[in-house]
Amino acid sequence: MSVPLIEVRRVSKRFVKQLDLAGKIAQRLGSEIRDEVVHAVDKVDLAIKPGEVVGLVGESGCGKSTLGRMIAGILPATEGTVLFEGKETAAMTGAEQRAATLAVQMIFQDPFASLNPRMRVEQIIGEAPLVHGLVGRAGLSNYVDEILLKVGLDPALKRRYPHQFSGGQRQRIGIARALAVKPRFLVCDEAIAALDVSIQAQVLNLFMDLRQELDLTYLFISHDLSVVEHIADRVVIMYLGRVVETAPTEALFADPRHPYTQALLCEVPRLDQRKRDFTPVEGEIPSPLDPPTGCHFHPRCPFVMEQCRTAIPKLEGTGHERRMACHLGARAGAQSS
Numbered sequence: 001m002s003v004p005l006i007e008v009r010r011v012s013k014r015f016v017k018q019l020d021l022a023g024k025i026a027q028r029l030g031s032e033i034r035d036e037v038v039h040a041v042d043k044v045d046l047a048i049k050p051g052e053v054v055g056l057v058g059e060s061g062c063g064k065s066t067l068g069r070m071i072a073g074i075l076p077a078t079e080g081t082v083l084f085e086g087k088e089t090a091a092m093t094g095a096e097q098r099a100a101t102l103a104v105q106m107i108f109q110d111p112f113a114s115l116n117p118r119m120r121v122e123q124i125i126g127e128a129p130l131v132h133g134l135v136g137r138a139g140l141s142n143y144v145d146e147i148l149l150k151v152g153l154d155p156a157l158k159r160r161y162p163h164q165f166s167g168g169q170r171q172r173i174g175i176a177r178a179l180a181v182k183p184r185f186l187v188c189d190e191a192i193a194a195l196d197v198s199i200q201a202q203v204l205n206l207f208m209d210l211r212q213e214l215d216l217t218y219l220f221i222s223h224d225l226s227v228v229e230h231i232a233d234r235v236v237i238m239y240l241g242r243v244v245e246t247a248p249t250e251a252l253f254a255d256p257r258h259p260y261t262q263a264l265l266c267e268v269p270r271l272d273q274r275k276r277d278f279t280p281v282e283g284e285i286p287s288p289l290d291p292p293t294g295c296h297f298h299p300r301c302p303f304v305m306e307q308c309r310t311a312i313p314k315l316e317g318t319g320h321e322r323r324m325a326c327h328l329g330a331r332a333g334a335q336s337s
């Protein structure tokens, strides 16, 4: 078996929301009030093989971006380990760490917000490779041209500023900036969500062409299930900071097994048939400040059993590269074996 390109083991992220002044005064006066802690990501295990495209799906606030940012190395984990090519990033030498940081790049939803409005496109794309010594000053102009061509932009436009481009073109600039440091792995966080539907398909195709051309591996975070179904080899479903199910894409869409996945994929007839967005799952998403005990999904689960209220289900293999964290599955598995 090949070593995963990226792996996280038992990785968690907790954000502490400090008390406001009133809260602090109440605390001084003997109230039991404490800082609020959000368990944005809770002991997640995930390994992504070289060349794989993994889709990461779940309702808003379930921790997708937080997990993506930890994987991309731009947010430190509270607990757990992140490995690049089998090596713990925290245990790497400075040079190794820099190489790993460059190898994993992140593409964001809003290209405009992530591009410096005062920099010309050639600077935006050329800055990092120059700083990191991937190209010298003499070769920089050609280097930038090549990358612009790769992402489908005319090199003649490289002296322009971001505001002089359309949304789709700006996202291409963001992709070019990421590609400029020769990454192996891209974390795309809702990378096409802000674009017009007609443009979305073009940028998606670009991602897939680049995958072939540059041997890229992807973690693709998306709200749009049709996008994930279209491009991902494997899907990971998150709920309130935990992974509840992962399976090869075709198997997951044909036969969703976790009750949350089933609810998520349950299709309602829509006027716009192309878009398979989330079906609102019944019941409210519980607050990550005070998640339910046991299985986080139990208050909304139609199949809830007694043990679901108290015991956290483990993410366990259910055969054919599928894993699921559900007491129901464990029981079904035990019956069939």
Ligand SMILES: Nc1ncnc2c1ncn2[C@@H]1O[C@H](COP(=O)(O)OP(=O)(O)OP(=O)(O)O)[C@@H](O)[C@H]1O
Pocket (backbone or CB within 6 Å): 015, 016, 038, 039, 040, 058, 059, 060, 061, 062, 063, 064, 065, 066, 067, 288
């Ligand atoms: N910097 C932060 N400080 C405090 N809480 C945060 C911070 N970033 C995220 N959170 C909280 O962590 C949880 C997970 O957030 P995250 O942005 O990872 O979710 P998401 O799945 O990406 O949601 P969306 O689909 O809306 O992008 C949320 O409850 C969010 O409010």
Ligand SMILES: [Mg+2]
Pocket (backbone or CB within 6 Å): 064, 065, 066, 189
């Ligand atoms: Mg997000």
